[in-house]
Amino acid sequence: MSGGIEGSGGIEVRGLGVTLDEREVLADVALSVGGGEWLTIIGPNGAGKSTLLRAMAGLIACTGEVLVDGVCARRLRPRPRARLIAYAPQNPLLPPDMSVYDYALLGRTPYIPYLGRESARDREVTESVLERLDLTGFASRRLGHLSGGERQRVVLARALTQQAPVLLLDEPTTALDLGHQQQVLELVDRLRLADRLTVVTTLHDLNLAGQYADTLVLLAPGRAVASGPPKQVLTEPLLARHFGAHVQVEPGADGRPLVHLTRPEER
Numbered sequence: 432m433s434g435g436i437e438g439s440g441g442i443e444v445r446g447l448g449v450t451l452d453e454r455e456v457l458a459d460v461a462l463s464v465g466g467g468e469w470l471t472i473i474g475p476n477g478a479g480k481s482t483l484l485r486a487m488a489g490l491i492a493c494t495g496e497v498l499v500d501g502v503c504a505r506r507l508r509p510r511p512r513a514r515l516i517a518y519a520p521q522n523p524l525l526p527p528d529m530s531v532y533d534y535a536l537l538g539r540t541p542y543i544p545y546l547g548r549e550s551a552r553d554r555e556v557t558e559s560v561l562e563r564l565d566l567t568g569f570a571s572r573r574l575g576h577l578s579g580g581e582r583q584r585v586v587l588a589r590a591l592t593q594q595a596p597v598l599l600l601d602e603p604t605t606a607l608d609l610g611h612q613q614q615v616l617e618l619v620d621r622l623r624l625a626d627r628l629t630v631v632t633t634l635h636d637l638n639l640a641g642q643y644a645d646t647l648v649l650l651a652p653g654r655a656v657a658s659g660p661p662k663q664v665l666t667e668p669l670l671a672r673h674f675g676a677h678v679q680v681e682p683g684a685d686g687r688p689l690v691h692l693t694r695p696e697e698r
């Protein structure tokens with residue numbers, strides 16, 4: 432699937448703020464991710480992870496700046512922006528009668544001329560993505576007839592067919608079984624390395640977050656309270672303070688931190 436990707440995909444977020452329904456949901460968030468790197472946003476429920484990703488995708492109004500390769504993403508028109516940034520939401524509304532193939536092909540829209548038809552290249556990219564996500568056998572199935580995990584892989588497929596250098600994934604593994612969680616994150620990592628994609632995900636699973644990301648950003652209501660390599664962010668004091676969780680953190684075989692929940696002592 433390599434080719435067709437231009438630019439280095441480095442992202443710089445500065446002073447980002449979002450107000451929804453007159454409530455400040457994010458304030459003064461800054462982060463930076465180099466082209467080809469993987470950054471994961473973690474944080475407790477309601478901290479603003481999905482909101483941050485949607486603001487980075489240019490889907491909601493925000494203050495501050497989101498620069499991709501130095502270009503202000505919000506100022507781009509939808510088609511050039513879609514060639515630069517692909518976004519897979521957590522729970523998108525899917526047209527129930529559309530086929531898996533046609534939905535994945537929608538990711539090629541920014542490359543198809545107005546009133547034009549998809550090209551052989553668009554079909555080739557779509558078929559290759561479906562194959563890599565283990566979805567070839569589902570190509571003609573209706574979206575309304577899929578399980579939650581199958582739907583989630585189809586949403587990822589649409590984002591991947593976009594072939595943008597920046598991939599924003601909101602909770603890409605929530606509905607997936609253990610094997611598919613690993614398969615999807617390994618695939619994203621292989622694509623990242625092969626095509627030098629810049630990956631930004633939100634993830635609730637802190638062990639997955641620590642295993643795949645170069646950098647973690649911990650959001651705690653509306654603010655980035657820690658950021659750095661996984662072993663700097665996945666620490667017992669930070670997780671206790673911001674998640675209210677009793678945990679033990681130890682280095683795994685590869686040196687990356689593993690987080691275990693422990694029972695509180697006062698039982």
Ligand SMILES: Nc1ncnc2c1ncn2[C@@H]1O[C@H](COP(=O)(O)OP(=O)(O)OP(=O)(O)O)[C@@H](O)[C@H]1O
Pocket residue numbers: 451452454456474475476477478479480481482483
């Ligand atoms: N459209 C909206 N109007 C008002 N408040 C909103 C809106 N969307 C989200 N919020 C609020 O913004 C805050 C952040 O929501 P967001 O979905 O970004 O959190 P999150 O960290 O992704 O949460 P979770 O881990 O539960 O998915 C929450 O308090 C949520 O209730």
